[in-house]
Amino acid sequence: MMIGELIGSGRDADVYALDGSWVLRRNRDGRSQSREAAVMAHLHPHGYPVPEIRPAGDEASTDLVMRRVTGPTLMDAAQAGEVGTAEVGMILADLLARLHAVPLPDGAAGEPGTAILHLDLHPLNVIHTSEGPVVIDWVNTRQGPPGLDWTMSALILAELALGGSELAPPAQEVLSALLAHRPAAVVLDGGVVAAARAARAADSNAGSNAVPGGLDAAVALVIAHAG
Numbered sequence: 001m002m003i004g005e006l007i008g009s010g011r012d013a014d015v016y017a018l019d020g021s022w023v024l025r026r027n028r029d030g031r032s033q034s035r036e037a038a039v040m041a042h043l044h045p046h047g048y049p050v051p052e053i054r055p056a057g058d059e060a061s062t063d064l065v066m067r068r069v070t071g072p073t074l075m076d077a078a079q080a081g082e083v084g085t086a087e088v089g090m091i092l093a094d095l096l097a098r099l100h101a102v103p104l105p106d107g108a109a110g111e112p113g114t115a116i117l118h119l120d121l122h123p124l125n126v127i128h129t130s131e132g133p134v135v136i137d138w139v140n141t142r143q144g145p146p147g148l149d150w151t152m153s154a155l156i157l158a159e160l161a162l163g164g165s166e167l168a169p170p171a172q173e174v175l176s177a178l179l180a181h182r183p184a185a186v187v188l189d190g191g192v193v194a195a196a197r198a199a200r201a202a203d204s205n206a207g208s209n210a211v212p213g214g215l216d217a218a219v220a221l222v223i224a225h226a227g
Contacts, residue, residue, distance in 0.1 A: 010137065012027060033062060037064055049134045052066065069129060072128050074088055078174075088123055092123065117142055117144050117152075145192060147187055148192045151192045
C-alpha cells in the first residue's frame, strides 16, 4: 500500500492520503485502533455518519484506513459564519441522540439503557461536509449510560468556554444550545457528572489546566446550563 502525503495531525495520530478517496490514520504511540474500527464498522451500516472504513486484517494494527472526509470542523464552520452556534448545539444534540439509538453489536452485554458512547463528541470532532456532519475520533468510545456522553460533551464545551481563547464565546453558546435540546430522559445527575469529571481529570490531552478554576469551574458551568 502506497502512503501519500501527510494531510493532518491530531493529538496522537497522523493522517496520510492514500488516493483521492481513502486516507490512512496512524497512531504515533503504536496503540491498536481495532476498537475504533469495530465501532465505526458497526455504526456505518446503521446509517450513523462516520467515515466508511476498510476491514482491518491485523487486530493489533496501528493503522486505520477510512474514506476521506472533506470539509472544515463544525467549530471552524461556525467561526467562518457558515453555520450558527445555536445550530451547532442542535447538531451535536442530534448526533448524540442518534448515536445512543443505534443498537449494541450482537453479543454485547450491557445493563438496560446501555448505549454506544463517543465520549469526545464536540465541534472539533465533527466535520461539516456538503452531505452533512460526520463524526470522527472514536479513540474514547465504549458502552455506558447516554447521560455520560452528554455530560462529557457539555464538560468539554465548558472547558473551551472558560479557556479564554477565541473559541470561548462560541463554545458558551454551543453549550447552552446543546443542553437545551437534550432529551427529557437524559438527566445529568451527580453520578454521571462525577464520572465525566474523573475522565477529564485522567485525560492527559485535556486542557483543564488552562481553565481558571480548573475542572470544578467547568463542572459548575455545566450544572448551571443544565438547569
